[in-house]
Amino acid sequence: MVGIAVTGCDTLIGAKYRYRLTVEVETPEGMRTGSTVVEVKQWEAPAFPNPEAGGLRSSFRGEAVAVDLPGGQTLFVLLNTATTIAEYAYQPLVIGIKGPIERANAIKNTKLIAEVPIVGLTTEQASGQYRMSEASRYPIxxxxxxxxxxxxxxxxxPANLSAAFGQGISLRRMTVQITRDPISTDMTKRLPWLKTMRPGSFSEKNVRSFPLGLIDIVDTASFSTEIPR
Structure with a gap:
């Protein structure tokens, strides 16, 4: 489980829920799809032993999305923005509900499991639909x-998948929905070397040869929090 501090006013207190993130990719051989189930928990930490220790906290469990593409290639959509993606999953369920505790209860009690486009071909934001408009909030x-x-x-x-995977390959859309399905736990089957790594830094001793753009971003939890130890 990975824990982080929560910023922003649109938060939930005492909420634990799961969402499914689905990624659809157009290829010359047809649509390719991958999905994952992530669990998110939010709580209010006590201001002890000092005020800085208090505040809203969030944790998540789950795995990255893997999309199998032509030619034996695989696209991975990482967990680094898991709590940001979660906002798109629960937003339609809490419209008009004030208060973080009340919003958390609404999610807990809901029977609505709606698919919400967060990025794709459509540009309009219809009622109950949320779309990522800032590239900085995209998953990695x-x-x-x-x-x-x-x-x-x-x-x-993500706006130019063909540069990495070949002509005719492009992101169609990503969708997210609240679910009660089990947390995904299959990543070590794809990446068995994850089981041999210490939690944390992906680069370990090979810092000089690791891509600079990812060295401070990617770690084992970017791919999975469910690695058997």
């Missing part, structure tokens, strides 16, 4: 030149 997209070697990781531009 990566690939491996050699999936057996973590040091071959490369960041991928």
């Amino acid at each position: 997209f990566v690939r491996f030149k050699d999936i057996r070697d973590r040091m071959t990781i490369k960041r991928v531009d």
Whole structure:
């Protein structure tokens, strides 16, 4: 489980919920899809032993999305923005409800499991639909030149997948929805070397050869919090 501080006013207190993030990619061989289930928990920490220790906290469990593409290639959509993505999942359920505790209860008691487009071909924001409009809030997209070697990781531009994977490959859309499905736990089948790594830094001793754009961003929890130890 990864814990982080929460900023912003649109928060939930005492909420624990799961969402499914689905990524759809257009290819010359047809649509390719991958999805993952992530669990998010928010709580209010006590201001002890000092005021700085208090405030809203958030944690998540789950795994990155993996999309199998033509030619044996795989696109990974990482967990780094898991709590940001979660906002798109619960927003339609709390419209008009004030107060973080009340919003948390609304999610807990809801029977609505709605698919919400967060980025895709449509540009309008219809009632109950939320779309990512800021590229800075997108998840991190990566690939491996050699999936057996973590040091071959490369960041991928979601607006230009063809540059990394070949002509005719593009992001169609990402959707998110509240779900009660189990948390995803299959990433070590794709990346068995995750089980041999210490939690934390992806680069470890090979800092000089690790891509500079990812060295302070990617760690084992970017791919999975469910690695058997």
